[in-house]
Amino acid sequence: MSHVTQPGQFITLEGTEGAGKSTNLMFIEQWLRDRDIDVVVTREPGGTAIGEAVRHILLDKQYGEMTPDTELLLMFAARNQHLQEKILPALAAGQWVISDRFTDATYAYQGGARGLPFKRIAEIEQWVQKGRFPDRTFVFDLPIEEGMKRVAARAELSGQHIDRFEQEKIDFFEKVRATYLIRAEEAPERYTVLDAQQPLEAVQAQLQAALMSMVSESANL
Secondary structure (H helix, E strand, O other): OOOOOOOOOEEEEEEOOOOOHHHHHHHHHHHHHOOOOOEEEEEOOOOOHHHHHHHHHHHOHHHOOOOHHHHHHHHHHHHHHHHHHHHHHHHHOOOEEEEEOOHHHHHHHHHHHOOOOHHHHHHHHHHHHOOOOOOEEEEEEOOHHHHHHHHHHHHHHHOOOOOOOOOOOHHHHHHHHHHHHHHHHHOOOOEEEEEOOOOHHHHHHHHHHHHHHHHHHHHOO
């Protein structure tokens, strides 16, 4: 198959803990690569050397005294580096970028759950992103208790410790989930909400349909 030259597209995956983002990110990546689309896979916080160093601070349970404002600023500091060093250059080169989380997570976690004003987040978002938003955001929706069971099982299987966010209470994640769903409802042209309780095959069938639409639209740009 010959290489397909298409405008770069920015896809983000969002959802609460244990909703299956990592598994489905790999599915999206492979689906696009099978169609000779050049793909960059990344994550937030992280994606660059600086971003990964910030990620370590944000997830480390020893920093339990971190204030919500500090958390917010660290998230956007890592995001600015991520955009300038990795995301924007890839999109400019015509690559498709898939990111495990982006700014919707900031609205959900630091806004909805931590209680920081959405207006404050929006002001920093505009400063850092200058109007650049994802082309499509997939929200993997799952009841919180089910997600927590998955996180605990994953931690036991891998031997990894639960991080600073994963140790939060159910009420925290209910607020995160509610914020994601509200944002998706307010901008249905950008968001696709997927019921992550469905069998994986059903979820990925929906992803494939959405991706086919994106590829078709991109080819016509």
